Amino acid sequence: MRRLVYLLLYILLIQAAHAKEASDNNDEVTFKDFTLNIGDRIDLGDYQMELIEIQSVRDGLVVMRVSKVGGSLDEQRALLLDSPNNFDGGAENGGITITVADIFDEQSAKVRIEYQQILGTPRKRASERPAAALDKPELSVQKSFDKNQMSVGDEVKVTITVKNVGTGQALGIKAEDIPPLPEFTYVAGYPPKIKETLDSGQSDSAVYVMNAVKEGSIRVPAILVSYADAKKNAKSNSSEPFNILIRPKSKADLAIKLACYAPIVLDGKGMLNISISNLGTASATRIEADGTVMPSVGLQVTGLGKSFFEILPGADVNYSAKLSGQKPGNYTIRLKVSYDGGDGSVIREGTAEVVVLEREYKYQYLLLIIPIAIITAWMYRRYREYKY
Amino acid sequence: MLNVLMLGVGQCGNRILDAINREAFGGGGAAKLAKYYLRPKFPSRVETLAINTAINDLKELRFTTAKDRMHVANLHGVGANRNVGKQAFMDNRDMIMGEIEKRGDFDIAFVITSTSGGTGSSFSPLLINELKRQYRDITVITVAVLPFREEGSLYLQNAAFSMRELMEVDAEGIILADNQYMKRFSGDIASAYDKINNMIAKRLLFLIESLDSEMLSVTDLGDFKTVMNGGLRIGTMGFYQADSKNLSIKDAIENSLKPVNLLYPANVADDAARAMIIIQGSRELLDVDEITKEVERLSASAGHVFKGIVVKKGRPKVLSVFTVASAPELESIYAQAARGMQDEKEKRSRARKQLDDAFAHIEDLEEIY
Numbered sequence: 001m002r003r004l005v006y007l008l009l010y011i012l013l014i015q016a017a018h019a020k021e022a023s024d025n026n027d028e029v030t031f032k033d034f035t036l037n038i039g040d041r042i043d044l045g046d047y048q049m050e051l052i053e054i055q056s057v058r059d060g061l062v063v064m065r066v067s068k069v070g071g072s073l074d075e076q077r078a079l080l081l082d083s084p085n086n087f088d089g090g091a092e093n094g095g096i097t098i099t100v101a102d103i104f105d106e107q108s109a110k111v112r113i114e115y116q117q118i119l120g121t122p123r124k125r126a127s128e129r130p131a132a133a134l135d136k137p138e139l140s141v142q143k144s145f146d147k148n149q150m151s152v153g154d155e156v157k158v159t160i161t162v163k164n165v166g167t168g169q170a171l172g173i174k175a176e177d178i179p180p181l182p183e184f185t186y187v188a189g190y191p192p193k194i195k196e197t198l199d200s201g202q203s204d205s206a207v208y209v210m211n212a213v214k215e216g217s218i219r220v221p222a223i224l225v226s227y228a229d230a231k232k233n234a235k236s237n238s239s240e241p242f243n244i245l246i247r248p249k250s251k252a253d254l255a256i257k258l259a260c261y262a263p264i265v266l267d268g269k270g271m272l273n274i275s276i277s278n279l280g281t282a283s284a285t286r287i288e289a290d291g292t293v294m295p296s297v298g299l300q301v302t303g304l305g306k307s308f309f310e311i312l313p314g315a316d317v318n319y320s321a322k323l324s325g326q327k328p329g330n331y332t333i334r335l336k337v338s339y340d341g342g343d344g345s346v347i348r349e350g351t352a353e354v355v356v357l358e359r360e361y362k363y364q365y366l367l368l369i370i371p372i373a374i375i376t377a378w379m380y381r382r383y384r385e386y387k388y
Numbered sequence: 389m390l391n392v393l394m395l396g397v398g399q400c401g402n403r404i405l406d407a408i409n410r411e412a413f414g415g416g417g418a419a420k421l422a423k424y425y426l427r428p429k430f431p432s433r434v435e436t437l438a439i440n441t442a443i444n445d446l447k448e449l450r451f452t453t454a455k456d457r458m459h460v461a462n463l464h465g466v467g468a469n470r471n472v473g474k475q476a477f478m479d480n481r482d483m484i485m486g487e488i489e490k491r492g493d494f495d496i497a498f499v500i501t502s503t504s505g506g507t508g509s510s511f512s513p514l515l516i517n518e519l520k521r522q523y524r525d526i527t528v529i530t531v532a533v534l535p536f537r538e539e540g541s542l543y544l545q546n547a548a549f550s551m552r553e554l555m556e557v558d559a560e561g562i563i564l565a566d567n568q569y570m571k572r573f574s575g576d577i578a579s580a581y582d583k584i585n586n587m588i589a590k591r592l593l594f595l596i597e598s599l600d601s602e603m604l605s606v607t608d609l610g611d612f613k614t615v616m617n618g619g620l621r622i623g624t625m626g627f628y629q630a631d632s633k634n635l636s637i638k639d640a641i642e643n644s645l646k647p648v649n650l651l652y653p654a655n656v657a658d659d660a661a662r663a664m665i666i667i668q669g670s671r672e673l674l675d676v677d678e679i680t681k682e683v684e685r686l687s688a689s690a691g692h693v694f695k696g697i698v699v700k701k702g703r704p705k706v707l708s709v710f711t712v713a714s715a716p717e718l719e720s721i722y723a724q725a726a727r728g729m730q731d732e733k734e735k736r737s738r739a740r741k742q743l744d745d746a747f748a749h750i751e752d753l754e755e756i757y
Binding site for chain 1: 423425446449450451452454455457606674707
């Protein structure tokens, strides 16, 4: 009996312990995280929690509305990121506590719901409203030179293009194209000016002109464009940096070639071919060619002097001068060419050796042969005279 | 200017004529080449003609032009037979004289010949006759060369008969040269011939030059003819050139008359009939008084002596030409020739007799086959 009593007592103790344990479990505060889009709702007992708006991603403000069936609670509150917000006394007091754990973007955020288990299990109800269109500006920035390679002294045109490729209006647009590059002098249009406001799809560009002053390979830094959306959210974007090459200053380099291919016979005519080639990278202009002959007497040259307006890089001009040999000898023709090579006046010279031959006596060899023949004939004749 | 004709007849005459032509080129070795570029320099207008019946003898000549070599076609010579030679001349007389006539007129002709050969000894007398007949005023001098005595009886015979004929023709004179006499100048026969020929050539050219020169003391062709007409009309020449050690003109004259410098052995003092002394040399070396004295001394023994002085730079040279009144050497030649002919006749008789005796063995026999 006693054993039965003990058994009953033991059972009662066990039941009491279970009851106590069950009561303690119902009061325990628990939590659950939800990722909500605007309009999504969480139902927990009589409580209904709806994400109304991501007010500021930058500031971490999210607006949520909490209501209770029966109308005893209907409150819309801006929640600060990572700050617990109690409703109905909070979870410790049988109410609920909502904390914004993270704001993903302007449409969604992660929230944590704390509650007593007694309230039941929270359930997420997705909003049946269509997702509101995003009002998100996004600027693409491009900085380009009109030429990748240039020479010292060349002008280069820099174009800054900003385009709003986002969905919302971009406000307070500022372009920062710094620092000014020491390899250039800025001629006009710097610093670039871009519209402060660009609607979605709108673009604007600014152009400025620089002059390359120093040779070398240069890395052109990116241009930074900062802006804000309609909610004052500050944003920025930048262009891609790139390299350009500044070569030494372009100059014209004229090469003069004089060619007289054969000696000139005395009192004969000859031709001197003159070729002026521009081996440089810039045009030669105002080319004046004139020549002298040393010694000055004995070789007449006509057509040696010539003028040309321009010789393009890689191009050449050819002309001929007429030679007339009046006195045998060796002559030097010196052609002096002055031109503007892009860096002031330059003088180049070319020379050619011309030989005026002695008078050629075509039958000069006969002077030797004829006397020998005469002597031979004479001696043969005498031999025949004495041959019997 | 004298117009001179020099005819070399026969081999000996041809060679002497060739030597004359060589001297005209300057003589010596240089003449061998000089003939190809020079003309012969004769002191006067000299025409030469070598006449021969033997073509090989004409081919031997080196300084005589081909046109001045005349071949009288008669096989290959006359074989030392004067009769054949005479016939050959007569057969070709017109051709020979025509060839001479082509060369123009002449004042003097030298007929140079050997007396012993075939062609020269037979042609020359006939040729002289023809010359005298064709050229009325011409002076013809025969230069006759006597043979070596050992050359044979036939040559001596030819010399004997030829000399007689030469004496008989109407020439102005004969200048004799005796090979036998001049043989002593040289060792061997060949060089003796050359030396004799050169000696004769030089003297003849000297004579021509002198006769045609302006002289300090004049001798001319007329004088020369007078000299050659003297005595037997047989003469000879002597020559001497003073050496640098002794330039005495007196000695030079005396030396030119010494037998050693004569072409033919003669004693001027005893045998000379007329003489001509031609002296050439630098003016300072020609002492006229001394020359005159020497000529006068010579005249005392030789009768008349013509003298000619030619002023020409150089050592004194003296040419003496004289004719003789007697020629004992010729007589010995004739005697020798006669002996030779007699011997030849006897040999021939003996040979004939021997042959007749041999034939007598078969006199009565007939040929049996």
